[in-house]
Amino acid sequence: MENFAESVNLDFKYDGEDVLVLKDINISFKQGEMTAVLGHNGCGKSTLAKHLNAILLPSGGTVYIDGIDTKDENRIYDIRQRVGMVFQNPDNQIVATIVEEDVAFALENLGVQSDEIRRRVDEALKAVGMYEYRMHAPHQLSGGQKQRVAIAGIIAMRPRCIVLDEPTAMLDPKGRAEVMKTVKELNSKYGITIILITHYMEEAAQCGRIIVMDRGKVLMDNSPKQVFSRVEELKAVGLDVPQVTELVYELNKYGLKLDTHIINENECCDALLKLLS
Amino acid sequence: MAILKTEELTYVYSQGTPFEKTAVDHVSLEIEKGEFVGVIGHTGSGKSTLIQHFNGLLKPTSGKIYLDGEDIWADKTKIRQVRFKVGLVFQYPEYQIFEDTVYKDIAFGPKNMKLSENEIDGRVRRTAVSVGLTEDILNKSPFELSGGQKRRVAIAGVMAMEPEVLILDEPTAGLDPKGRDMILSQISHYHKTTGCTVLLVSHSMEDVAKFASKILVMNDSKVFCYDKTAEVFKRTEEISSMGLSVPQIARVFNILKNKGLSFDEEVYTVKYAKELIIRELKKRGKI
Numbered sequence: 151m152e153n154f155a156e157s158v159n160l161d162f163k164y165d166g167e168d169v170l171v172l173k174d175i176n177i178s179f180k181q182g183e184m185t186a187v188l189g190h191n192g193c194g195k196s197t198l199a200k201h202l203n204a205i206l207l208p209s210g211g212t213v214y215i216d217g218i219d220t221k222d223e224n225r226i227y228d229i230r231q232r233v234g235m236v237f238q239n240p241d242n243q244i245v246a247t248i249v250e251e252d253v254a255f256a257l258e259n260l261g262v263q264s265d266e267i268r269r270r271v272d273e274a275l276k277a278v279g280m281y282e283y284r285m286h287a288p289h290q291l292s293g294g295q296k297q298r299v300a301i302a303g304i305i306a307m308r309p310r311c312i313v314l315d316e317p318t319a320m321l322d323p324k325g326r327a328e329v330m331k332t333v334k335e336l337n338s339k340y341g342i343t344i345i346l347i348t349h350y351m352e353e354a355a356q357c358g359r360i361i362v363m364d365r366g367k368v369l370m371d372n373s374p375k376q377v378f379s380r381v382e383e384l385k386a387v388g389l390d391v392p393q394v395t396e397l398v399y400e401l402n403k404y405g406l407k408l409d410t411h412i413i414n415e416n417e418c419c420d421a422l423l424k425l426l427s
Numbered sequence: 428m429a430i431l432k433t434e435e436l437t438y439v440y441s442q443g444t445p446f447e448k449t450a451v452d453h454v455s456l457e458i459e460k461g462e463f464v465g466v467i468g469h470t471g472s473g474k475s476t477l478i479q480h481f482n483g484l485l486k487p488t489s490g491k492i493y494l495d496g497e498d499i500w501a502d503k504t505k506i507r508q509v510r511f512k513v514g515l516v517f518q519y520p521e522y523q524i525f526e527d528t529v530y531k532d533i534a535f536g537p538k539n540m541k542l543s544e545n546e547i548d549g550r551v552r553r554t555a556v557s558v559g560l561t562e563d564i565l566n567k568s569p570f571e572l573s574g575g576q577k578r579r580v581a582i583a584g585v586m587a588m589e590p591e592v593l594i595l596d597e598p599t600a601g602l603d604p605k606g607r608d609m610i611l612s613q614i615s616h617y618h619k620t621t622g623c624t625v626l627l628v629s630h631s632m633e634d635v636a637k638f639a640s641k642i643l644v645m646n647d648s649k650v651f652c653y654d655k656t657a658e659v660f661k662r663t664e665e666i667s668s669m670g671l672s673v674p675q676i677a678r679v680f681n682i683l684k685n686k687g688l689s690f691d692e693e694v695y696t697v698k699y700a701k702e703l704i705i706r707e708l709k710k711r712g713k714i
């Protein structure tokens with residue numbers, strides 16, 4: 151697999167501030183990978199995300215998207231077409247007064263044919279479970295419903311990479327599961343590179359790779375099993391592990407010797423069955 | 428006595444238009460003083476609409492709300508007092524932030540209550556610390572903060588008013604796990620030491636399981652049930668069919684049950700799961 155996105159010695163500070171918010175970040179994302187980014191509030195996740203479609207430009211170092219330097223002003227359009235963003239707050243992303251128009255908005259700007267727009271919009275709205283609301287006004291929706299519309303708008307664009315900045319933070323458990331399912335499908339069916347920023351450890355456990363950030367730096371970059379087996383280090387940087395991993399950790403603290411790489415329900419059940427029967 | 432009571436409370440958005448929506452439908456409810464209530468329900472089930480009635484932010488289309496036995500709409504001039512007694516942290520804290528420094532933003536509520544400068548300063552600093560905001564952030568503009576930091580500012584602003592009823596609409600969405608634990612522990616501490624009533628709206632079943640003694644389940648604008656935490660999480664199938672879930676650890680014990688390994692009690696926290704497994708291992712002479 152080739153590198154789709156890459157940061158080389160990336161430093162960043164906001165205008166007028168003197169502290170570096172990102173410090174010497176060197177990471178790359180391969181085409182087709184699904185990566186979770188974890189880290190405490192304010193560690194720089196959103197700042198990093200905004201570098202991936204040139205909303206922010208490095209103060210030092212370079213970010214490449216599909217080989218294009220994000221500092222190249224002439225290629226901004228190429229970068230944004232390749233990398234779609236779903237932000238924390240859906241209200242900042244919704245522009246139209248009717249749900250389906252909102253989902254179609256960017257496609258219309260790109261000059262996509264109207265029957266193709268119709269098809270993609272319907273598909274995207276169904277994928278996020280908001281098809282029934284296609285004629286509603288976005289302001290009439292509750293928080294979680296708005297978030298799903300925002301995700302549909304990006305999905306309709308079919309970009310090569312989607313960066314999702316806490317897309318499920320406001321969703322109910324079913325909405326969360328639907329979004330995760332949708333995102334995983336986009337990754338496995340269409341090979342879309344997924345970068346998922348989340349505070350839900352169970353969601354991170356479903357990705358192929360986890361990057362853990364701490365105060366502007368990359369602290370860990372490994373598979374979920376490896377990352378979640380480092381319970382104490384994760385807690386020290388404000389993070390957690392899935393409940394099943396926590397249970398195993400607690401039981402091991404008591405003196406049992408369970409596999410520390412347990413990160414999902416089935417693995418945990420198997421271990422407990424073996425232990426108790 | 429019930430601190431909050433609703434009688435056939437109904438709220439309709441955009442009445443008389445094609446988008447008419449009954450968001451709260453004949454809800455009758457009594458919440459005891461001092462209770463820690465978790466409020467769960469699918470997106471759009473009416474949670475936010477319901478709780479905005481409790482501090483008079485929304486006026487019912489029909490039905491009544493009583494605070495401490497008094498109809499809050501009996502005398503409109505008293506609504507201001509209701510807002511001091513019932514503190515509400517919105518679902519989108521960004522909307523509650525409008526001052527140019529974090530300090531002023533947290534001080535906004537206490538100032539409106541006409542407290543002394545000294546008292547205000549003490550409260551601002553105390554609550555800032557308790558939600559995990561450092562001293563240097565107090566002089567920053569709220570607009571320069573990360574998502575999670577903004578949320579802490581909004582929560583501090585309401586807690587600084589020291590309300591008798593504290594209502595939080597998904598306060599931990601967007602917080603890192605440590606921040607989530609810290610804020611919920613602070614709320615729990617505030618609840619225990621003041622005896623205030625807390626309503627916590629949350630999509631995190633894990634958090635609700637850990638802190639709430641009772642759970643109010645909203646479904647399609649109606650109350651599905653209002654019961655003790657263990658009783659609610661027993662109803663796994665109904666809960667799941669409503670777009671909700673039970674905590675991951677409870678799901679594990681459900682799978683175990685289906686595989687023939689069942690226990691007398693409902694398990695819905697990691698702490699309890701650990702105790703139970705150790706007890707069972709001892710019973711079986713394995714440790």
Ligand SMILES: Nc1ncnc2c1ncn2[C@@H]1O[C@H](COP(=O)(O)OP(=O)(O)OP(=O)(O)O)[C@@H](O)[C@H]1O
Pocket residue numbers: 164167171189190191192193194195196197198570571572573574575576601603
């Ligand atoms: N517009 C801005 N101006 C100045 N400083 C900013 C700005 N936006 C963010 N910061 C600061 O940069 C740091 C990183 O913020 P960022 O939003 O990237 O964090 P995050 O990891 O996404 O946090 P969260 O989990 O809360 O969303 C924080 O210390 C924050 O206060």
Ligand SMILES: Nc1ncnc2c1ncn2[C@@H]1O[C@H](COP(=O)(O)OP(=O)(O)O)[C@@H](O)[C@H]1O
Pocket residue numbers: 289290291292293294440441448449450468469470471472473474475476477
């Ligand atoms: N300002 C509004 N105008 C019209 N309809 C609204 C408004 N706010 C919410 N609704 C509708 O009312 C219902 C309940 O919403 P809400 O109380 O926000 O639910 P929850 O907080 O449980 O997600 C939803 O169907 C939503 O679309």
Ligand SMILES: [Mg+2]
Pocket residue numbers: 195196197238315573574575
């Ligand atoms: Mg962020």
Ligand SMILES: [Mg+2]
Pocket residue numbers: 292293474475476518596
């Ligand atoms: Mg809500």
